[in-house]
Amino acid sequence: MIYSITETAKANQLKPYEYLKYLLIEIPKHMEDRNLDFLEELLPWSEHLPTECKK
Template sequence: NSIRPFTVGRKNWLFSNSAKGAKASAIVYSLIETAKANGLDPERYLKYLFEKLPNTANFKDTETLDQYLPWATKPQEKCKE
């Protein structure tokens, strides 16, 4: 059953009109599927990211970004299904 989202996505990827569009779709798909794999509600997780990331001081610091990964403590507390 884990292959199903990929199969559905594959049909939708035909409509990516550019390499940038395809990359953006892949990033969103990856975020959603990783959230699901870690027991998070994907909608809640994306909302959490959109609320918190704009206030993040340093996007290039991996330690800063690590706290927003789906398996980190805060997202697990805030976005669990």
């Protein structure tokens, strides 16, 4: 699963380490959420990703 996330990040011109770090910080913030709409903002092609994740 990590390999797939890493390769998808690379294919979308992201820095894999920064992207994985961002996911591991953001996902736990939503553990109690019943609404999964926040996941759209975490996808590798999302415009909402921080600039440090982008190459």
